[in-house]
Amino acid sequence: MEENVKNSALRTELRERIIDTAVEAFTKHGIKSITMDEIAASLGISKRTLYEVFSDKETLLEACVLRRLEKEEQYLKEILAVASNVLEVILKLFQYSIEQFHATNKKFFEEIKKYPRVSEMMMRRHDRNSAAAIQFFKEGVSQGIFRDDVNFEIMGLLVREQLDLLMNTDICQKYSFLSVYESIMFTYLRGISTERGAQELENFIREYRRNKR
Template identity: 30%
Template structure:
């Protein structure tokens, strides 16, 4: 692994655990075991490293989700698998991270916004259209409204004012919101497939879907 990628992974782990504001360049260099001089040979400042960490992570997420979704047998399994990948990565994330990035790192936040608009929303729209075409989702749903609702439900799970950390784990919140959303758009045919999927995965210790 190249040094720059190792730095990105180490910095990402620190940001995910503690958020971005409390982590300094000194913390990053010390955690990796390199000098600050070496760190600055790869990144101009902390703003740059936050930006590149987000760019690196979102590219990996896009790749992982696309590969996983390609294995799905139907739109219902597709949306559940995509959400599972997201939760696997976000399980240990400090909920304040996204809000810190939004407030203090505009360049990194622009990358996050682009990922949401060009990948997440487009993927959900495509999934909803496919589900309607296959009579698994209700034909009367508004694809644009439902796609944006799904994105907002994901974002809401990070909001500690809505879901205090002591109330329940963020992953559990994501699971509950996902299944609430999916059940609300299913036809009777879709509900049969959904229930079968739930039955097959609820006793699977390797699955985080339920």
Template identity: 25%
Template sequence: MKETILKRAGETFLKYGFKSVTMDDIANDLGISKKTIYKHFKNKVELVDQATEYMHNLMHTEVLKVYNMEYNAIEENFEANKVFKGFMQNSDDSPIYQLKKYYPETYNKIMSREFCMFRDCLLTNVEKGIREGLFRANLYVEQVVKFYFSLIMSVHDSDIYTYSKNTINKLELNVLEYHIRAIATKKGIKELEKQLAKLNTI
């Protein structure tokens, strides 16, 4: 039951935001009493903390599957983007921004883990792209990783962006294209255009 609550709560928080969703909402959605939730979580803060970690682990698992496939480096980035889109596709606002504003301790903990995961995956990806001739050989790889992470995180700042349906997904895709164009070789640009064309046919 605890895992069921974590999964549904995590999905609901991502869809509607961490502030607006109440314990009553989650209980009603699951068809259980609020008392049942409190058997596993002492308060909403604890539920937010554990549900966020649960969803982060799910996302991490799915992303690692992508990086273990036989994609080229650019295709790999687009497939990983699909994973993030799957988790965030119903968000009209930025759940990460809300997490930062209302649950800063959970936000800081998750962001620390997120950067480690992101850094490891992207370092491997950029190095792979260089070997494949898709990315330039003279890159400062550590800086590339930090630049891209900073750009992706900026997408979730509602002081900068105004959101509507699927805005976050579109912005993240734009950041991905921007990132690849900045580091790609001519061969890489051709592969990028191929991946973008695929998106336009979906």
């Protein structure tokens, strides 16, 4: 019994080490260029051992994406616990997403679509989050932060299409990824904000750009 528990703990530890290593590699270099052989070698384990924990590359990628999503959800919970209104939450999430984009090779987002199981999982999660976001924005209306004449479902779809465009076109060859992403998000938030919300947003943007210098 104790031996089984020990073996289970070691396997769990190894699984976590593999995910940590793969997340870093996929994030830095993209998915396609990283092989299972390279991941095994960087951990000092055999490829056979790696495949005993993760049956194939897509299964490992799925675990990596889940790790990222879990970190995002934990961060969101921490913000919700201390934020004074929904705009504060959104702006903190914006800063978090900027940090994530900076740390992630654009190839990662392009190549992940080639893994149908992972793409489907991300779409399901995105649809669930979109439904929750609509209620979240409606709460912002009740707080006097956002306008009450906005169809947030339509706006959410439009922003999603713009972000997909950002990921799937060559626009970033002319403009930096950050500049385009900022333009999308700040224009969206300005358009749905009340006078009070707009003032809070402009205060954030001034401080944000001051800190970027």
